Amino acid sequence: MTRIEDQNTPRLCWPELPYVYKPLLYSDSIRLIKLEPRESGFSDQLTCELLDVRLSETPDFEAISYAWEAAVFPDTLHILKEFLKITSSLASALRKFQDSNEPRLLWADAVCINQSDVPERSSQVALMHQIYGNAKQVLVWLGPGDERTGNVFSLLERFGTASSNYGVDPLDLKDRLPWIAAKKATPAQTELLDQIPQKYDLSGMDEFYSLPWFRRLWVVQEITLARHIVLHCGGFETLWTILVRAAIVQYRCVWRATLSNLRLPKNFDATIAIETARRTYAVNSNQPLFGYLKALRLSLCSNDLDRIYSLLAISRIPVSDLPPDYTKSVEDVYVTAAQLMLRNSVTVLQWAGCANRIRGDEKDIESGFVNSDGESGLGQLCDRMPSWAPDWRRRQNALIGLDGGAYQAASKSTPLLSTDPFIKGPPIVLDIDPSKTTIYTKAMSVSCIVSIKGLGPRVILNDKDFHERVIEIKAHYDLWMEKVGPKPVDDQLKMFACTILAGGQAGGTRYYFRETLSTPDLLRLWQDFEATPLAASTPSFAPFQRVGAKPRITDSGVEVFALSESYAYRMALRQILQARNLFVTTDGQVGLAPDISRPGDCVVLVAGLSVPLVVRPARGNEAGLHLIGECYLYGLMHGEIYNQSKSEDVESLWRCMPLV
Structure with a gap:
């Protein structure tokens, strides 16, 4: 020294x-x-x-x-x-x-x-x-704390040290994401979970998990790489492992969805994201940067460059490939990061696109993304970035990602990307050159959009207005189906019921239903929704309990109800239709696309991607296509393109598609 x-x-x-x-x-x-x-x-x-x-x-x-x-x-x-x-x-x-x-x-x-x-x-x-x-x-310094903090720390110690009583094995590191394993609990353990809201005062949890430290992006690396972690808040302290076990107990309690007034604490997801990153890194330190960026997009940092720099050390991208340099612009660093990530996974394109840069306010008009009528103009690319590079400054994407591993639209084909037009080559090739703004992908055109209809302006609608807007979408769909040509009513209804909820297999849908929905399920749920509009003044949790449902009485005398399908369907439908429009193509196909899509846009399959993309020809002298965003297309989400043709015939359909 x-x-x-x-x-x-x-x-x-x-x-x-x-x-x-x-x-x-x-x-x-x-x-x-x-x-x-x-x-x-x-x-x-x-x-x-x-x-x-x-x-x-x-x-x-x-x-x-x-x-x-x-x-x-x-x-x-x-x-x-x-x-x-x-x-x-x-x-x-x-x-x-x-x-x-x-x-x-x-x-x-x-x-x-x-x-x-x-x-x-x-x-x-x-x-x-x-x-x-x-x-x-x-x-870890969480702050000076107060009397309520002491109560929270007392509960954390109680839940964390006795976590095995609630079905949480403190030594089980095989389960990287233990929050999803609530079904493993025994009847005695679930009984204890049911008693938590009745026995303990959880009112201070919102304040605790909302402390600024939990939202700071840099703490992910700090916690992931640490050998030993102690949390301090005022005069209280506990181990990070105790906090995590207590958090899993809380998550399992809410996961059971037993009470209408029971929910996770505000900002609780930040703790889940930090521990998930830590456990993921412990299992395999060679993790893709893209996965961390998706999972931690809601975390905060004072410098937008740190969205990349703070995660490099725990990703598979060597720091030497993208050394921290605070003299560079955010755009240059994000584009270079996108090029590096595309070396490993073409899936990065699903989080890129102009639709994921829209806020829905006056700044979008100023940037040339939308005109004063709310329609997309895309007169210029926002922030001087190509459309294929995700802009991680938008912490909350307008679009909730469709895919959670359920779709396989073009996954069977080997992807190919390059900064030069290709004929044949290795699976993924991409030169690292920030001056190049065009990449060439292996893609095939599916169809063109001729009509769209959505919820309208991006505002939060009450249940009554939301119901009416969705019914209007259905009416618009019926009119277009008549123009396309005769189609059996049952088939037409099945197409709509499946499409309006993205086949019932998007990540958000599975969160609410926790089980894959079949086509008959989707038909029945749509028909129930169509037949039961709600009043504008209906409280948010009014549909939580099934009408006429009988509660289950626990051994401690607590009445618990299951989450109603009606409520789950409405919440899942709101999430799927957030910033999306229903569209019809020239050949009568139907799907969901970003709400800045418009007639004339093309739906394409990109080799290696699990979902189709919407693209639009660039304006003026600029050659290439702008990536708008991912979409759902009925009848093409599970590799049907391979079932319709021989494998060699499918390969002959791929073309070189330039994205700018």
């Missing part, structure tokens, strides 16, 4: 001089905070030295994981003869971890990295996976 400054002046005589960072000595150097112990009379004063340490010398230190929160710096950290202004959240963390007797070696990014030195920040970010991986433990 090299001492950056020597302490040779009594504390009370220090002049108030701002701290000036010295350059780090080696490429693997980091700074460590040698935090002096608190002294009587100076209990609130934070005093330290900054040490230049080489990671190759395996220093013994602890890393702090915390949320920066607002960029306001009211507190002071004294560094020998100088001072550094820091945020209240960091100051409270340092005071919490300040020892009473001995100095403590800590690492905290806001102090240990010169944030105003962009080259240093870039090089230090590239080392952060080593920092958190080498720290003897990671100290």
